[in-house]
Amino acid sequence: MTRISESQFTRSLIEHTASNKARVDKYSEQVATGIKAALPSDSTDSGVIARYKQQMDRIDGYMTTISRVKSYVQFQDDALSQMDELILRSKEIASQGANESLTPKARAFLAEEVFQIRDQIVGLGNSSYQGRYVYGGADDDDPPFDATEYDEPVAGPAAVKYEFDAELGTSQTRPVHITDDVTVTLNTPGGDVFGTSIEALERLGRALAGYATTPASGGPDGGGAAYTFPTDYTQQTADIKYTIDLLNKARDEDILPERTMLGGKMRRLETAEALLTLSKTSAQEVLSKIQNADETESVANLTQAQTALQASYSVTAKALRLTIMDYI
Amino acid sequence: MSALVAQQALIANTSNNIANVNTPGYTRREVALLNRVDAASVHSSFTFGSGVEVGTIRRITSSFLESAVRDAASRQGMANVSNDYLGRIESMFSLSGPQPTIGSTLNDFFSSVNTVGVNPYSVDDRIVLLQRGEDLVNAIKSTYNTVAQTQTELDNQVPQEVKQVNDLTKQIAALNDLIQKRKGSNVPSIDEQDQRDALLTKLAEKITFSAAEMENGMMNVSLANGFPLVSGTTSRDLDFTYTPSFGGASLPPSLEGRTLGYIVYNFGTETSPSHLDLTKTIKGGMGSLGGILQLRGYADVSNTSAFEADGDLVAVATRIEALTRSLLTEANARYLGPDEDPTTTGWQSSAGDLLGGSPGVFGLFDFDYSGTKDADGDGVPSASDLLASGMSHFSSYIRFAVTDPQKFAAALDNDTTIGSVVFPAGDGQNAVALASLKQEVRTLSSGPFSLTGTFDELYSSTVNYVGATKSKAETDVAVAKAAQVSAQTKRDELSAVSLDEEFANLIKYQKAFQASARIIKTASDMLDQLVALI
Numbered sequence: 077m078t079r080i081s082e083s084q085f086t087r088s089l090i091e092h093t094a095s096n097k098a099r100v101d102k103y104s105e106q107v108a109t110g111i112k113a114a115l116p117s118d119s120t121d122s123g124v125i126a127r128y129k130q131q132m133d134r135i136d137g138y139m140t141t142i143s144r145v146k147s148y149v150q151f152q153d154d155a156l157s158q159m160d161e162l163i164l165r166s167k168e169i170a171s172q173g174a175n176e177s178l179t180p181k182a183r184a185f186l187a188e189e190v191f192q193i194r195d196q197i198v199g200l201g202n203s204s205y206q207g208r209y210v211y212g213g214a215d216d217d218d219p220p221f222d223a224t225e226y227d228e229p230v231a232g233p234a235a236v237k238y239e240f241d242a243e244l245g246t247s248q249t250r251p252v253h254i255t256d257d258v259t260v261t262l263n264t265p266g267g268d269v270f271g272t273s274i275e276a277l278e279r280l281g282r283a284l285a286g287y288a289t290t291p292a293s294g295g296p297d298g299g300g301a302a303y304t305f306p307t308d309y310t311q312q313t314a315d316i317k318y319t320i321d322l323l324n325k326a327r328d329e330d331i332l333p334e335r336t337m338l339g340g341k342m343r344r345l346e347t348a349e350a351l352l353t354l355s356k357t358s359a360q361e362v363l364s365k366i367q368n369a370d371e372t373e374s375v376a377n378l379t380q381a382q383t384a385l386q387a388s389y390s391v392t393a394k395a396l397r398l399t400i401m402d403y404i
Numbered sequence: 405m406s407a408l409v410a411q412q413a414l415i416a417n418t419s420n421n422i423a424n425v426n427t428p429g430y431t432r433r434e435v436a437l438l439n440r441v442d443a444a445s446v447h448s449s450f451t452f453g454s455g456v457e458v459g460t461i462r463r464i465t466s467s468f469l470e471s472a473v474r475d476a477a478s479r480q481g482m483a484n485v486s487n488d489y490l491g492r493i494e495s496m497f498s499l500s501g502p503q504p505t506i507g508s509t510l511n512d513f514f515s516s517v518n519t520v521g522v523n524p525y526s527v528d529d530r531i532v533l534l535q536r537g538e539d540l541v542n543a544i545k546s547t548y549n550t551v552a553q554t555q556t557e558l559d560n561q562v563p564q565e566v567k568q569v570n571d572l573t574k575q576i577a578a579l580n581d582l583i584q585k586r587k588g589s590n591v592p593s594i595d596e597q598d599q600r601d602a603l604l605t606k607l608a609e610k611i612t613f614s615a616a617e618m619e620n621g622m623m624n625v626s627l628a629n630g631f632p633l634v635s636g637t638t639s640r641d642l643d644f645t646y647t648p649s650f651g652g653a654s655l656p657p658s659l660e661g662r663t664l665g666y667i668v669y670n671f672g673t674e675t676s677p678s679h680l681d682l683t684k685t686i687k688g689g690m691g692s693l694g695g696i697l698q699l700r701g702y703a704d705v706s707n708t709s710a711f712e713a714d715g716d717l718v719a720v721a722t723r724i725e726a727l728t729r730s731l732l733t734e735a736n737a738r739y740l741g742p743d744e745d746p747t748t749t750g751w752q753s754s755a756g757d758l759l760g761g762s763p764g765v766f767g768l769f770d771f772d773y774s775g776t777k778d779a780d781g782d783g784v785p786s787a788s789d790l791l792a793s794g795m796s797h798f799s800s801y802i803r804f805a806v807t808d809p810q811k812f813a814a815a816l817d818n819d820t821t822i823g824s825v826v827f828p829a830g831d832g833q834n835a836v837a838l839a840s841l842k843q844e845v846r847t848l849s850s851g852p853f854s855l856t857g858t859f860d861e862l863y864s865s866t867v868n869y870v871g872a873t874k875s876k877a878e879t880d881v882a883v884a885k886a887a888q889v890s891a892q893t894k895r896d897e898l899s900a901v902s903l904d905e906e907f908a909n910l911i912k913y914q915k916a917f918q919a920s921a922r923i924i925k926t927a928s929d930m931l932d933q934l935v936a937l938i
Contacts (some may be wrong), residue, residue, distance in 0.1 A: 080424050081432075081900030084893050091889055114500045116871025117490075117878055123868030125499050130511050130860045137515025208525055208830060214818060216830035217525065244818040245828025251836060252522050256843045259836075262522065343527055367499065400907045 089392045096385040103378035112369040121366045128359045134256070135356045142254050142276050142349050148262060150344065152210060155200045159273070160331055166277055167323050169193075170208070173284050174316045180286060180305050181319045183312070187284035191233035194277035198238050201270035211266025214245035220266040221274070226289075226298050234285045237298055238274050240267035254348045260341050269334050271295075276322035283315040293318070406455035407683045407920035410437055413458045414913040421901045422910075429602035431463045431899040433594060444449035463594050466615065469895040470601055474608035474615075476689040476888035483608040485695030486716075489554055490874040493720060496547045506547055507863040509540040510842075518839035520814050525758070530809035537804035541769070544728055548799035551721045552659035558700040558717075559664055563644040565693045566667055567611055572607045573625065573639035576600060580622040581637040587621045597621075612689025629685045631669065643668050648705070649679040656707035657796040659721045664703050664713070667693075669687065698736065708794050711851025718871050721799070723866040725850040727859065728799040729790060731769045736785045738841050739768040741816050741834050745823050751783030755813040755834040756827030763805075763813045765789075768838075770805035771798050906930035 106112055113119035116126075172178075173186045201211050202219040212220040220241045229235050240246065250262040275296060279289045280299065288311070290299040303312050418433045424430040436459035483522030497505055516533040523529050579600045586593040600623060604615055607625070613633060615625050625634040633640055646655070648666045655663040667686055672678030686695035701715020711722045740763060741755035753762040765778040767786050778785065790798065806812045815831035848855050848862050855862055 079897050079902055079905070081902040083900045084896035087889070087892065087896070108498070111500045112458045114498065115494050115874070116497050116499065116867050117494055117874030118499075119871065120875070122497075122499060122871030124866040126497075126507055126864040126867040127860060128862065129499065130507055133508060133511035134515065137511065137518060140515075141518060144519075144522055206523075206526075208523075212830060214524075214815070214831035214833075216828070243828075244809035244826045245831055248818060248828065248831065250522075250830065250832060252832075253518055253836060253839060400904045404907065404911060 084169070085395070089388075090398075091387070091396060093167055093388040093392055096381060096388045098102045100378065100385050104380050106369040106374040107371070107378050110369055110371065111367060112374075113367045119366060125363060125367050128363045132356055132359050132363070135359070136230060138253070138352055139349065139356075141252060142345050142352070144347075145252060145254065145260060145262060146342065146345050147339050148205060148210075149338055151203075151205050152263075153335065153342070155203055155210070156269070156280060156331060156335050156338065159197055159200050159270075160327070160335070162197055163323055163327050163331065166190060166193050167278065169284075170280050170316055170320045170323060173280070174313055174320065176313055180309065180312065183284045183316075184286055186228060187234065187281050190277055190281035190284060194238070194274060194281060195233070197270060197273055197277065201266045201274070209266075210263060211269060212241070212246055213263065214248040214250060215241065215243050218243075220246055221270070224298065226296075227298060228287055228301055229285075229349055232285075234282050234287055237247070237278065237296065240265075240271055248391040249281045254345060258344070258348055260344055264334060264337070269330055272322060272326035272330055276319045276326055279322065280316060280319035283312055283319065286312070288315065405924075406440060406457065408457040408917065408924070410458050411913050411917035411920055415917065417461065417909065418906050418910050418913060419649040422903065422906050423899040425903060425906075427597060429605065430901070431465045431598055431601075432901045434462045434464055436460050436462055461592060461594060463597060463899075465601070465899050466895075469891070470604070471615070472891040473888075473895050474605050476884060476891040477605050477608040477610050478694070480884035480888050481692035481881070482690040482695035482698070483877060483884040485692050486699060486877035487874070488879045489558065489699055490716070490870070490877050493551055494870055494874045497870050499867070504539055504543050506540070506543045506727065507860075507867070509536065509543040510727075510859055510863065512536045513540040513727055514839050514842040517835050520544055520812065521832035521835035521839055524814040524835060525829045527809050530812050533812060534804070534806060534809055537768075537806065541802055541864060543802045543836055544724060544799055544802060548659075548721060548724045548728070548797070551717050551724070552797070553723075555659045555664075555715075555717045556662065556698050558696045558820040559658065559662075562665055562667065562693070562700075565696065566642050566644045568733065569607065569610050569633075569693065570639075570641045572603055572610070573633045574641075576603050576607070576623065576625060577637050577639035579603070579636050580634065583621045583644065584637070593621070609691060611686055611691040611693050627682065627685050628689055629682075631680070631682060631685065640669060642932070643670050643679075645677075645679065648681065649677045650681060651705040655705060656703040656712065657710045658703070658713075659710050659718065659797060660800075661710070661796050664700065667697075679814055703716060708853050711853065719853070719873075720866065720870055721797075722851050722853040723855075723862060723869065725797055725799050726853055726855065727862055728802050729787065729850050730846065730848050730859070732766065732771060732790060732798060732802065733785045733787055734846060735838065735841060736768050738838050739813065739834070740765070740784065741764055741837075743812075744817060744825060746824065750781065752823075753813075754817040754825060755782075756815045756817065757813045758810040758827075758829060760827055761811065761813075762825065767805055767813065770803050771795070773801065871880075 080380065113122065113125060116122035119125060168184050169190055173183050198221050201221045204211055208216040209218065209220055210216070218241070221238045222241055224237045224239055226235050226237050247265040247267065249265065251259040252262050253259050278296060282289050286303050286305075288300040288303060288308070289296045291297060303309075413435050414437075417433055421432050438457045438459045440454040440457040453802075497507075513533075513536040516529070516536040519529050520526070520533050579596050583593045583596050583600070586596070604623070605624070607613065611627070613625050613627055615623050617623050618636070622636050623634065624632065624636065626632045631640075633642075644665050644667055646663050646665050648668055649672070651666075658664045666677035666679070666681055667683045668681055670677045670679055683697065683702055686693055687702050690695070697715075699716050701713040701718040703710075703713035704894075707713060711718060711725060739755060740751060740753040742751035744754040753767070756762050765783060772778075773793050773795060775793060777789060777793065779789045780786070795801065812835075814835040815827040815829075816833040817825040817830055818831060819826045842859055845857055848857065855865060857865075
């Protein structure tokens with residue numbers, strides 16, 4: 077025969093009530109926070125949760141970087157698209173100027189617009205984004221294109237010579253991590269993008285204005301004397317024609333490849349962004365599966381636990397009232 | 405008359421049982437009744453019996469059930485300690501909520517380094533980096549210190565527990581003495597035995613032991629290795645010491661740089677002690693003291709570092725220290741950049757900040773130490789430099805070395821001339837190189853612990869360790885609780901007082917008493933009638 081002693085009886089009533097109460101506590105916390113695994117011991121997958129959480133943090137970091145880099149690349153692309161139009165316009169002027177029906181004077185009129193275009197392009201090359209010179213490489217705290225002077229003329233736009241800054245770091249490219257293992261280059265050194273165009277426009281402007289530029293090809297050295305007309309008229313025409321080739325070269329070898337590259341960068345950034353979003357979503361899915369509480373399940377469990385607790389209370393209350401003394 | 409006395413004894417016993425219905429550890433008693441044997445009536449042909457005799461009072465108990473209760477108490481004592489203390493550690497590795505953990509600050513720090521790589525000139529981004537660096541260092545410090553302080557706290561608890569064990573063994577020995585004397589003079593010692601059982605259960609909550617009852621009623625108590633705590637009427641007092649006679653001049657440091665004490669028995673004298681180390685034996689058992697020692701860890705006197713000790717807290721701290729040491733050596737070395745001048749001895753940093761300066765050896769993560777930090781003078785921080793400082797744990801002393809946002813060296817030297825360095829403001833090569841350290845697989849180690857993996861893997865393995873240990877403790881608590889309830893239930897089923905039973909008995913005894921009294925009255929009536937005849 078099983079004996080049921082008083083202490084046994086009350087203990088089991090108390091134990092059952094306490095364990096039901098603990099369950100109500102556990103499930104109400106789950107329902108309130110929506111999280112099943114808040115502390116490492118709540119889940120056997122706590123290491124996995126930590127890893128996924130870190131992955132998500134890292135993805136967030138990269139996303140911020142990508143959005144910054146994207147706007148930076150977009151800025152460069154805008155600059156180059158403007159530049160492309162300017163170069164096309166310069167080619168028109170050059171073709172017009174190369175026409176031998178024009179007098180040197182008529183040519184000189186064209187020079188003004190050419191110098192304006194040059195200054196606009198120099199402006200693009202010296203453009204800054206958030207206070208930093210985009211085309212300055214690593215030395216981006218001062219303008220990459222500096223103005224010096226030609227020997228002749230002594231004043232006016234034809235006298236201004238623009239040179240790409242030779243300081244250290246200007247030709248440096250800056251790689252940036254956009255995912256754990258993908259990097260993109262943030263910038264292209266300004267000399268590579270604008271050098272030829274500026275040279276071509278300077279040569280064109282000077283030729284139209286009536287000044288030769290030395291040496292005949294390659295970077296100008298700041299020399300070049302005024303033409304003597306009519307002797308040098310043919311030379312002037314040849315110099316103007318040379319700049320058309322130079323402008324074509326600038327467009328084909330610098331601007332178009334650079335724009336293609338920027339397009340490529342943008343695509344890489346977008347692909348990386350899409351991939352990161354995708355892996356963030358999947359990480360979130362896994363996380364919510366192993367860490368988040370299933371609301372329906374938690375609520376159902378809570379209701380069940382509450383019912384059980386109520387039952388324990390009423391059983392305890394009834395059972396404790398029972399005593400043999402009432403019957404003898 | 406004997407019946408009246410017997411029923412009175414029964415009623416008295418029932419009333420004692422009812423009185424003790426709520427006394428913990430009380431075992432119900434039973435009065436054994438015997439029918440009285442009358443030697444005088446043996447030769448008579450008719451025997452009506454000579455009534456009833458009150459025999460002994462018996463404790464209804466089972467030594468098997470008592471020992472099951474003690475086992476369960478031991479198990480529960482241990483599980484509760486582990487669960488409570490690991491709960492404190494666990495919150496430092498929270499998986500949700502806003503509080504910073506080592507994992508989240510580590511990520512934030514390296515992300516901010518990458519951002520500075522994108523915008524090296526941005527002072528705003530640099531300020532963020534400085535804050536993230538501080539956050540990381542603080543998370544490491546507070547997590548490590550919490551673990552280390554918990555170890556110290558546990559160590560401080562040992563002497564109190566040892567004192568309680570000593571008190572209990574002393575009382576058990578005293579009761580042994582009493583029980584043996586009573587047994588010698590044939591006096592029952594029921595209450596003393598009850599008390600001794602209760603004391604043994606209390607002792608079991610502290611340590612694991614084996615108890616054996618001798619012929620003379622005395623209980624011998626010994627540890628798992630056979631060391632007697634109570635032998636007959638004598639008990640042996642354990643000591644807790646920080647200067648054990650078996651230790652050398654200096655003991656291995658604890659996680660906080662103090663020392664861990666040893667539970668010993670002194671065979672020698674107060675002035676020239678000869679200690680027997682019982683720490684390991686007690687740690688191998690259960691009970692709260694076993695639990696405390698298992699968490700705190702046991703350091704062999706020959707150890708030299710705090711991380712060679714065993715114990716769950718040491719295992720967690722070791723992993724944090726591995727991260728700290730890697731930050732102090734590898735992250736600092738990466739931060740220095742390539743050697744600017746390989747033709748001269750020593751490492752010249754080729755990294756530079758916005759003000760044109762280059763970082764020192766411990767330029768990114770530094771530690772509070774007044775001596776020479778780069779002991780070998782090679783200009784690069786290394787594990788041997790850390791070792792040479794003689795410091796036991798760096799996680800409490802690590803600090804973020806960069807305090808001026810402009811002085812974070814994001815750039816690398818841009819000219820090719822050996823010995824001359826030029827840092828353009830927009831150069832973030834060094835920051836980018838530093839940021840990539842996070843993804844790299846390396847060997848992270850401290851003490852006997854070593855893990856080949858990334859920082860993330862080290863952190864998640866630590867979370868896993870804490871989680872697994874804590875949930876094991878939780879399971880242990882549940883199992884111990886269940887075992888305790890079941891053992892106690894079984895014991896109560898046999899030994900505790902049931903009011904129903906006592907009431908039923910009371911009525912039975914009352915009826916018997918009434919019947920006996922009635923017999924006396926009947927006899928008296930009969931006598932009266934006889935007398936009336938005269």
